[in-house]
Structures are given as C-alpha cells and as structure tokens.
Amino acid sequence: NAGVTQTPKFRVLKTGQSMTLLCAQDMNHEYMYWYRQDPGMGLRLIHYSVGEGTTAKGEVPDGYNVSRLKKQNFLLGLESAAPSQTSVYFCASSSMPGPDYNEQFFGPGTRLTVL
Amino acid sequence: AQKITQTQPGMFVQEKEAVTLDCTYDTSDPSYGLFWYKQPSSGEMIFLIYQGSYDQQNATEGRYSLNFQKARKSANLVISASQLGDSAMYFCAMSAVQGAQKLVFGQGTRLTINP
Numbered sequence: 001n002a003g004v005t006q007t008p009k010f011r012v013l014k015t016g017q018s019m020t021l022l023c024a025q026d027m028n029h030e031y032m033y034w035y036r037q038d039p040g041m042g043l044r045l046i047h048y049s050v051g052e053g054t055t056a057k058g059e060v061p062d063g064y065n066v067s068r069l070k071k072q073n074f075l076l077g078l079e080s081a082a083p084s085q086t087s088v089y090f091c092a093s094s095s096m097p098g099p100d101y102n103e104q105f106f107g108p109g110t111r112l113t114v115l
Numbered sequence: 116a117q118k119i120t121q122t123q124p125g126m127f128v129q130e131k132e133a134v135t136l137d138c139t140y141d142t143s144d145p146s147y148g149l150f151w152y153k154q155p156s157s158g159e160m161i162f163l164i165y166q167g168s169y170d171q172q173n174a175t176e177g178r179y180s181l182n183f184q185k186a187r188k189s190a191n192l193v194i195s196a197s198q199l200g201d202s203a204m205y206f207c208a209m210s211a212v213q214g215a216q217k218l219v220f221g222q223g224t225r226l227t228i229n230p
Contacts, residue, residue: 031215031216033215033216033217033218035218040222040223041222041223042119042206042208042220042221042222042223043160043206043208043218043220044220045217045218045219048215048217050214050215056215058217059219088158090160092160094216102216103162103165104162104216104218106159106160108158108159109158109159
C-alpha cells in the first residue's frame with residue numbers, strides 16, 4: 001500500500017517549457033488535491049477533484065490545468081512554465097466526507113525549479 | 116473566505132518543556148475543521164491532530180493537544196514534554212466540513228528544540 005505517490009520528485013524547466021506532474025493514490029479515495037508551497041509559506045490549493053472526470057479551481061489556479069481521467073490519478077499540467085511557478089508541489093487525497101473528519105493524505109512532494 | 120494566522124515565525128524551547136504554538140482563524144462557515152500538520156526538514160506533511168468546530172472537548176493525540184477556544188477563534192497546539200525530534204515547521208489549517216476538504220494553511224511556525 002504505497003498511499004499517495006508523485007512523479008517526478010525533482011524537475012528543472014526553462015521558461016516556456018511544459019510539463020505534467022503525476023499523482024497516484026491506491027486508497028480508492030474520491031477526492032484529490034494539488035497544492036503548492038512557496039518558500040517560508042504554507043500550502044495553497046491550486047485545483048482539486050471530487051471524483052473521476054471532475055475538476056475545480058482552488059485558490060491559485062492560474063497557469064495550471066488538471067485532469068482526472070482515472071479515479072486513482074490526478075495530473076497537474078504547466079503549459080508554459082514561468083519562474084513564478086518555482087515551488088514545491090504536493091498532491092493529496094481524501095475519502096468522501098463522513099460523520100467525522102477525513103484525514104487528507106499527502107504525497108512526498110515535487111520540487112520544481114523554473115529558470 | 117477562510118483565513119489562518121500564525122504569528123510566531125520561530126520558537127525555541129528546551130527539551131522536555133511544553134510548548135504552545137498559536138493559531139487564530141477566521142471563517143463564515145457554520146461548521147469547520149481545524150488541523151495541525153508537522154513538516155520536518157525532509158519535507159513531508161505529517162497530520163497531527165484535528166478539532167471539529169462542533170466538538171465540545173479539546174482534541175488530544177498522545178503528546179499533542181489542541182486548545183480550542185471558539186469564541187476567541189483560536190486553535191493552539193500544545194506539545195507536552197518536547198523532544199528533539201519535534202524540531203520542524205508546524206502548520207495550522209482549516210477547512211469546511213461539507214464537501215471537498217479544501218485546506219487553507221497558515222504561514223507556519225518553525226519550532227526548534229534545544230538539548
């Protein structure tokens with residue numbers, strides 16, 4: 001049971017290049033999330049998904065696109081990378097809301113540098 | 116909109132002492148959840164403790180307790196008998212209870228435990 005995994009762990013891009021970050025979870029969770037963490041700051045929500053085939057914008061969605069074609073995978077795309085997108089990206093997943101809280105499980109993060 | 120404020124950028128504590136990390140919040144949601152996460156230097160996000168706004172009692176998890184004062188909109192984390200391994204960044208976060216668990220994080224407090 002791997003939990004939440006992220007690929008790649010590190011990446012360096014040049015301005016204008018594109019890339020896709022892959023998040024996979026094996027807990028059969030309905031909800032998945034993408035956050036970014038800038039130096040000295042807390043995480044901020046980029047996009048999230050409440051189920052296969054659905055996506056929604058979070059707090060800082062500009063410059064990113066996402067897709068959830070399979071329940072276990074959540075992809076984050078950068079079409080034209082900018083230096084302002086240099087950050088650590090975290091994926092997370094959680095189950096459907098229940099009578100109590102649902103712990104959000106985080107992946108190990110992807111460190112992205114845009115030159 | 117939800118907002119989390121952590122006013123202590125850094126805290127220094129002697130080993131075995133208790134420490135309180137401050138967190139205040141603002142929200143218009145009638146029901147909400149409050150979370151604390153630990154982020155060691157390795158970078159992963161570790162869930163510590165949760166408090167629901169409707170819970171009458173303060174949450175406790177081992178050496179961690181959450182001092183929840185709803186009228187003051189505060190959710191301070193108390194770590195008893197601190198250990199060297201407690202040195203890390205600590206983030207307070209909140210989300211609405213219904214629907215997707217879109218976490219809003221504070222800026223964090225860096226806790227250093229001195230031997």
